[in-house]
Amino acid sequence: MTDTPVNLDSLRERIDELDNEILRLISARADCAKQVAEVKTQSDPGAVFYRPEREAQVLRRIMELNPGPLNSEEMARLFREIMSACLALEQPTKVAYLGPEGTFTQQAALKHFGESAVSMPMAAIDEVFREVEAGAVNYGVVPVENSTEGVVSHTLDSFMDSSIHICGEVVLRIHHHLLVADTTLRDKVSRVYSHPQSLAQCRKWLDAHYPRAERVPVSSNAEAARMIKSEWHSAAIAGDMAAKLYGLEKVAEKIEDRPDNSTRFLIIGSQHVPMSGEDKTSIVVAMRNQPGALHDLLEPFHRHSIDLTRLETRPSRTGVWNYVFFIDFKGHVDEPRVAAVLEEVRLRASEVKVLGSYPVGVL
Numbered sequence: 001m002t003d004t005p006v007n008l009d010s011l012r013e014r015i016d017e018l019d020n021e022i023l024r025l026i027s028a029r030a031d032c033a034k035q036v037a038e039v040k041t042q043s044d045p046g047a048v049f050y051r052p053e054r055e056a057q058v059l060r061r062i063m064e065l066n067p068g069p070l071n072s073e074e075m076a077r078l079f080r081e082i083m084s085a086c087l088a089l090e091q092p093t094k095v096a097y098l099g100p101e102g103t104f105t106q107q108a109a110l111k112h113f114g115e116s117a118v119s120m121p122m123a124a125i126d127e128v129f130r131e132v133e134a135g136a137v138n139y140g141v142v143p144v145e146n147s148t149e150g151v152v153s154h155t156l157d158s159f160m161d162s163s164i165h166i167c168g169e170v171v172l173r174i175h176h177h178l179l180v181a182d183t184t185l186r187d188k189v190s191r192v193y194s195h196p197q198s199l200a201q202c203r204k205w206l207d208a209h210y211p212r213a214e215r216v217p218v219s220s221n222a223e224a225a226r227m228i229k230s231e232w233h234s235a236a237i238a239g240d241m242a243a244k245l246y247g248l249e250k251v252a253e254k255i256e257d258r259p260d261n262s263t264r265f266l267i268i269g270s271q272h273v274p275m276s277g278e279d280k281t282s283i284v285v286a287m288r289n290q291p292g293a294l295h296d297l298l299e300p301f302h303r304h305s306i307d308l309t310r311l312e313t314r315p316s317r318t319g320v321w322n323y324v325f326f327i328d329f330k331g332h333v334d335e336p337r338v339a340a341v342l343e344e345v346r347l348r349a350s351e352v353k354v355l356g357s358y359p360v361g362v363l
């Protein structure tokens, strides 16, 4: 196809006009968001400006209305950033995440809150919980389950001793790469560093390509990326953010054994999140260890046609009960049918704790 200069010029003129329009509209939107913040402060001086359910509704509406040619996810990502910038005008959201910088958890935090949020790396999952509990940050982001390797048990255990709520979820496609520094001797790699979950997610690939290399588990894949800078015979498995942060090269891309490898992260905070129209609830239930306990627990969900999306069993650490169950299901605690089920579950269980109701992840 050949573009005549005249065509190109007129198209660019049209783009300039559209940009002027977009600029005007985004500014008008930011003004509106500012006014919303003023209204919120008038009714409650300590008001939280960020509203997870409202943001989910805005993004879902945009995805539904999107006429193309941009795909809906791409369009929602643009709106995600507009909302993030609007919110930061009044109050940048402070978010603690499982660090160090360059982890998938940081990527998840930015995907959920947008680039205008202030994100702070923490050394461990319980530190993220502590920062949120202490009110030093507005929210925390922690990994909870991976499609290949299953549950992140540390996160579930942290909920047992905490009053923290779940305010949201975000799912991230995880792509791992084999990374080296510019000083690494690529044909002499005898050691591969990564987080144990990442090593497990790339097990078959490592067996096939580096069967003799020692696999060294470290606290995060960003830490693995940092470490190999000073070791000429070592490689790291990590994602794009860590590769960029530490200036590493990719020897092999997307080496995860399963192409649909993804991780679910939870947004934790102290807020009760109202209904967004498409919500999930997470609860933790302690049962006495007696025959039929699990059946008794699940039966009310079945009878009220409530969709369970996850069931996880953890040994109780208190000794009073033998098992605790982490259950996720579709619906919100403010819905009467969910309230009815919880009432029944309370009668059958030794203890029920609602961790939170929150919008099903949009992006």
Ligand SMILES: C=C(O[C@@H]1C=C(C(=O)O)C=C[C@H]1O)C(=O)O
Binding pocket: 032, 033, 036, 037, 049, 050, 051, 052, 054, 055, 058, 082, 083, 084, 086, 087
């Ligand atoms: C504008 C509001 O406040 C914040 C900003 C939003 C936005 O820019 O659309 C949406 C929800 C809140 O996080 C609101 O509550 O409507």
